[in-house]
Amino acid sequence: MKHHSVAAAALTLLFATATAAAGPGSLSAYSASGKSGQALPVIKETLVAPPDVPAAIHRDYPARVVVQLETKEVVKKIASGLNYDFWTFNGTVPGPLIRVREGDTVELHLRNDPSSHMTHNIDLHAVMGPGGGAAATMTPPGQESVFAFKAMRAGIYVYHCATPPVPMHIANGMYGMILVEPPQGLPPVAHEYYVMQGDFYTTTGYKYTGYTTGAHPTPLLAFDLQKMLKEQPTYVLFNGQEGSLIGDHALHAKVGDTVRLFVGDGGPNLTSSFHIIGQIFDDVQVEGGTLVNHNVQTTLIPPGGAVTVELKTLVPGTFLLVDHAITRAFMKGALGQLVVSGEPQPELYHKVSSGPAPADKAGAF
C-alpha cells in the first residue's frame, strides 16, 4: 500500500493516456485501476532472449505488468549450414520468458509483424480464461491485440500460439514460458537459465544438405506435414537450434553454485526425459506445480508442460543436457552443455587409472 506513491499513480495515469491514444482495441478503460478501483503501479516488462531470464522480482506488492510480444516469421539457422522458416514470439525459439509475481495483472500486447503470412494468437497456461488468452488475441498481420489477466497461481507455465493449424504453429517454434513467482519470491541462486525442447519436422532428414532454394544461399528446410502427423521428427532441439547451448553458447556455472533451470517442452508431440549427464537434480518442481521432488536423475516434461530444476554444481567439467530418450540427443540434436569452472574436487570425483586390463591378475582380489 505504502508503495503506491504519487509517482506510481502518475505513471499509471500517463500510461492510461498513452494507451487511450493508441485507439480502439486498447485496454485504456481498464488500465488505471483494477476491479477494486485501486490503482496498480504499471511496470513495463523487460524481456531478454533465451537462455537468459529476466531479473528476479523484489516487489512485495502487485503491479500491472505490461508485456509486449511480437509474432514474427523468421528464416534462421536450425542446424549448422541449414535454415528453417521459424514462426516465433519476438524472433526467438522459444519466445522470451515472461516473469511476473502472483497477484500481478498482466497486460499482454500481442503484435503481429506486418510481413507475417499467418494470423497468430497466444494461449498462456498461466491464464484462467477462454483459450488462455487465445480467444482475445487472434491477430492478423500488421495488427495488435491486447488483453489482461490476473496471474493467480505461482508456477512455471508454457505459452504458445493457438491459431489453426495449431500443431504447425507450434512445430514451427511458437512457444515460450511465463514464470509466476510466489508472493515471497524465489530464493536467490547463482544462475538462472531458460531452456525449451521442441520437435521439428523437416522434409529432408537430420543434417541433410542436399538441396538449396534460390532465395536462400543456405539450404532452407521445409516443414513436413506427414512427418508431423506420424510424430516422427527430424530434429529434437533445445531452444530451437542445434548447438544453441553448445560451445560459445553453453550455460555456465562455478563449482559450488546453485543453478536454477526453467525447462519446458513446446512439443508439439514429444515428451522430454530431461537429464543432465553427470548431475543429479537436487530439487524438481514437479510439472511446474508446488510438489518438490529431490535427488532426481531424469524428469519428465510433457509437451505444454514445464519444470523448475535446481542443482548444485559440485564438480568442474562439462555436463550435457539431454533428452534421455537418447536417440534424440545423439541423432536429432537434443544436446546442450553446462560448463562448470573451478578447482577439481578429487574427494567428490577423480579418475584413478586406466590402461591395459589387468587380466593376468585375475583372482588377485
Added chain:
Amino acid sequence: MGRIAFAMLLALLGSPAYAVARYVKLPAGTFISALAAPNGGPQRVHVAAFWMRVEPATNGEFLAFVRAHPRWQRGRVLPLFAGPHYLAAWRGPLTLGREVRADGPVTQVSWFAARAFCAGEGARLPTWDEWEYAAAADATRRDARRDPARNAAILAAIQASTGSYPGAIGRHRADVYGVRDLNRLLWEWTDDYAAMFPSADSRNPGTGPSLALCGGSALAFFDRTQYALIMRVAALAALRPSEAAPRVGFRCVRNDGE
C-alpha cells in the same frame, strides 16, 4: 450480357489498359467440405454452376475501380468500410508506386471494398462453398484434395513465399476449369466468411467450437489434414470486414446465366 455491358462501361471510362476480366464456367457439383458440419461430421455441399474469375483482381484493376469510384479511394473511403491498412502499400490514393505491380494481385482491401469492386463488374464475391469447391481442383482433377503430394506442394509454396508482397499471378498451371492461383498466392475474401466460421470472439463462450481456441479449432474441421485451407480459414476468421491485410485479396464470381 453482363460482360458485354461491363466491357462497354470500361470503354466509356477510358481504361483501355485493363481488358475485361476473364471468367470461366464451373459446372454444378457436390463435394465434401473440409469444414465440419455442426455435429462434427462431414458436410456434403452442392454448388450450382457459376462463373469464376480466372485470376484474382489486380492492383491495376483496382486502381481503375477507385478512379471510377472515388468514394473507395484511400483517404476518402468511410472508415466503417475500410480501416487504416486499406491499400496501405500503394504510394498514393491513385498511385501504385514502384513496388506495387499493376499486374500483381491487389491486397490490403477490405471485404466491403472487394464486394464493391465485384459489384462494379456485374459480379459478386464467391461463397465459401464455391471457393472451396473450385480450389479442390488441380490441373488434371476436379477434386485433388486426397493427394498428399498436392497438399504438400501447396503448403510449401505458401511457406516459401516470404516477404512483404504476394507473388506474381500465373506462375502455376491453370486448374481443370482454367482458374489460376486459387491456393498458393493469397487468402481470398469470400462473401459469407464472417457467418461461416466459428467466432474468434470470446463474447459468446460455449456457443460452439471457436477457431481461436486451441482445441476448438480441431472441432471446426472435418478434414484436418488440409493445412493450407485451415490457415486460410484462420486468416479470414481473424479479420473484421473493414480490415485489410497484406496477403488478403479476392476474385469475383457470377451466377450462371447472367
